[in-house]
Amino acid sequence: xxxxxxxxxxxxxxxxxxxxxxxxxxxxxxxxxxxxxxxxxxxxxxxxxxxxxxxxxxxxxxxxxxxxxxxxxxxxxxxxxxxxxxxxxxxxxxxxxxxxxxxxxxxxxxxxxxxxxxxxxxxxxxxxxxxxxxxxxxxxxxxxxxxxxxxxxxxxxxxxxxxxxxxxxxxxxxxxxxxxxxxxxxxxxxxxxxxxxxxxxxxxxxxxxxxxxxxxxxxxxxxxxxxxxxxxxxxxxxxxxxxxxxxxxxxx
Amino acid sequence: xxxxxxxxxxxxxxxxxxxxxxxxxxxxxxxxxxxxxxxxxxxxxxxxxxxxxxxxxxxxxxxxxxxxxxxxxxxxxxxxxxxxxxxxxxxxxxxxxxxxxxxxxxxxxxxxxxxxxxxxxxxxxxxxxxxxxxxxxxxxxxxxxxxxxxxxxxxxxxxxxxxxxxxxxxxxxxxxxxxxxxxxxxxxxxxxxxxxxxxxxxxxxxxxxxxxxxxxxxxxxxxxxxxxxxxxxxxxxxxxxxxxxxxxxxxxxxxxxxxxxxxxxxxxxxxxxxxxxxxxxxxxxxxxxxxxxxxxxxxxxxxxxxxxxxxxx
Numbered sequence: 001x002x003x004x005x006x007x008x009x010x011x012x013x014x015x016x017x018x019x020x021x022x023x024x025x026x027x028x029x030x031x032x033x034x035x036x037x038x039x040x041x042x043x044x045x046x047x048x049x050x051x052x053x054x055x056x057x058x059x060x061x062x063x064x065x066x067x068x069x070x071x072x073x074x075x076x077x078x079x080x081x082x083x084x085x086x087x088x089x090x091x092x093x094x095x096x097x098x099x100x101x102x103x104x105x106x107x108x109x110x111x112x113x114x115x116x117x118x119x120x121x122x123x124x125x126x127x128x129x130x131x132x133x134x135x136x137x138x139x140x141x142x143x144x145x146x147x148x149x150x151x152x153x154x155x156x157x158x159x160x161x162x163x164x165x166x167x168x169x170x171x172x173x174x175x176x177x178x179x180x181x182x183x184x185x186x187x188x189x190x191x192x193x194x195x196x197x198x199x200x201x202x203x204x205x206x207x208x209x210x211x212x213x214x215x216x217x218x219x220x221x222x223x224x225x226x227x228x229x230x231x232x233x234x235x236x237x238x239x240x241x242x243x244x245x246x247x248x249x250x251x252x
Numbered sequence: 253x254x255x256x257x258x259x260x261x262x263x264x265x266x267x268x269x270x271x272x273x274x275x276x277x278x279x280x281x282x283x284x285x286x287x288x289x290x291x292x293x294x295x296x297x298x299x300x301x302x303x304x305x306x307x308x309x310x311x312x313x314x315x316x317x318x319x320x321x322x323x324x325x326x327x328x329x330x331x332x333x334x335x336x337x338x339x340x341x342x343x344x345x346x347x348x349x350x351x352x353x354x355x356x357x358x359x360x361x362x363x364x365x366x367x368x369x370x371x372x373x374x375x376x377x378x379x380x381x382x383x384x385x386x387x388x389x390x391x392x393x394x395x396x397x398x399x400x401x402x403x404x405x406x407x408x409x410x411x412x413x414x415x416x417x418x419x420x421x422x423x424x425x426x427x428x429x430x431x432x433x434x435x436x437x438x439x440x441x442x443x444x445x446x447x448x449x450x451x452x453x454x455x456x457x458x459x460x461x462x463x464x465x466x467x468x469x470x471x472x473x474x475x476x477x478x479x480x481x482x483x484x485x486x487x488x489x490x491x492x493x494x495x496x497x498x499x500x501x502x503x504x505x506x507x508x509x510x511x512x513x514x515x516x517x518x519x520x521x522x523x524x525x526x527x528x529x530x531x532x533x534x535x536x537x538x539x540x541x542x543x544x545x546x547x548x549x550x551x552x553x554x555x556x557x558x559x560x561x562x563x564x565x
Contacts, residue, residue: 047468050471050472051471052468052471052472085474088474089474091472092472093469093472095465095468095469097465099463099465099466099468099469100469101466101469101484101488102488102564103487103488103564104564112473112475112483113473113474113475116475116479116483117473117474117475117479145563145564146564147564158469161473162472162473165473165474
């Protein structure tokens with residue numbers, strides 16, 4: 001049973017075709033990494049899944065339920081509103097630029113959505129937030145505002161914030177690309193821990209060592225298309241597609 | 253100034269000096285010379301007028317007691333200032349303009365009250381209304397957006413003076429049921445409507461200046477559009493709003509002088525009437541000083557507000 005599946009997902013910005021019929025499937029507990037050159041549509045693909053970008057056509061299934069089906073930029077069918085929202089919240093998202101709420105402390109950032117979307121009481125939300133901050137190793141930063149945190153700390157808070165909605169799958173959109181090199185490790189560490197705990201993850205990344213270690217499958221995207229999809233060893237030692245080879249040669 | 257801010261000890265000393273000054277002024281204000289003493293000090297020339305031919309005015313303002321007598325027969329005017337329990341004649345030399353200024357201050361402050369009250373209630377109401385106008389303008393519902401756009405276009409595109417005139421004089425002529433007899437109320441309505449249009453643009457710009465990532469993160473967390481506005485976007489806009497709203501406030505404070513057109517006695521109007529009745533243009537000096545003091549005070553308040561809202565920066 002697939003947790004997340006797309007069928008022929010396409011996205012155009014006007015004339016520009018960014019995603020060209022992308023179909024993937026992610027099983028429960030899998031860690032899948034998406035790699036590829038910039039402009040390949042990796043981020044757009046991730047953002048299309050949780051509706052930050054509106055897809056032009058294609059189908060998205062979550063938990064084997066139809067979440068959204070669009071053709072020619074119009075919605076053909078989608079889950080019922082309540083169900084739609086439930087399925088949407090099964091995806092948690094971590095952004096390249098963290099996007100923490102600067103006017104809220106680390107703890108309040110995590111508490112906000114559980115309180116206002118899930119209607120949790122303040123006390124309950126607070127204890128949930130404290131647990132999650134502990135999980136990402138930032139218990140001592142609970143009352144700091146994001147501006148007082150390092151990039152790596154901010155991203156860890158952002159991960160905790162996404163986890164607070166108890167998603168079934170976590171989407172990571174280049175979570176370490178905006179970080180200073182020495183701060184990348186702490187974020188990858190949290191992500192590894194998350195993967196080890198069995199979280200299903202779809203990760204757009206340029207961290208090849210992370211992809212190689214943590215992923216069960218790697219998708220290489222190029223020009224809005226999946227050029228190659230294989231296990232890490234295969235991908236890194238013996239890529240089939242010449243474009244994959246070219247890309248890996250250029251970065252390794 | 254910056255040093256005082258940084259060093260808490262010097263700051264405390266400054267506060268202590270200021271407090272001591274306030275206490276001293278209050279103490280002096282309460283030692284008021286008795287009226288009999290004031291009368292005794294008045295010049296023989298005025299006293300000779302006797303009976304009701306001169307009148308005494310006793311003001312109790314800050315540390316000063318001002319007595320002014322006028323002999324009806326000779327039209328001579330004497331001014332005395334009571335300070336700290338004694339009476340000083342202020343009839344000649346440099347003392348005379350000082351006495352004049354002090355004497356004008358109470359009526360000028362009466363006008364100031366109108367100016368400040370009108371500005372405060374108008375900008376307050378304007379800011380509240382402008383939030384809805386701004387949200388209306390950026391809404392994706394075309395009729396609402398168009399209506400808000402038209403409102404802003406109208407109130408920014410016509411002179412405030414004409415809007416005020418229209419509401420007080422023209423509207424009752426066109427629609428008699430919309431007659432407003434209270435001048436202050438009419439001025440408030442005109443200023444608030446006008447201020448709303450200007451503030452709406454300020455608020456729209458502030459809302460749209462918030463990084464897109466904020467609404468993307470909110471959506472990814474399942475917040476509705478209204479929740480995103482209320483919990484994420486607007487709280488962050490507030491700090492960016494303060495400097496331009498402060499600017500608008502000071503503009504309105506000065507534009508409030510337009511109310512003289514409907515014969516409402518604000519600070520400017522009061523100054524003009526004192527100047528013409530006393531035949532002394534010197535009254536403009538204390539009036540402008542009062543404007544500057546108010547402006548400085550509110551700039552200070554808005555600066556403090558901005559600092560308060562910047563705690564997370």
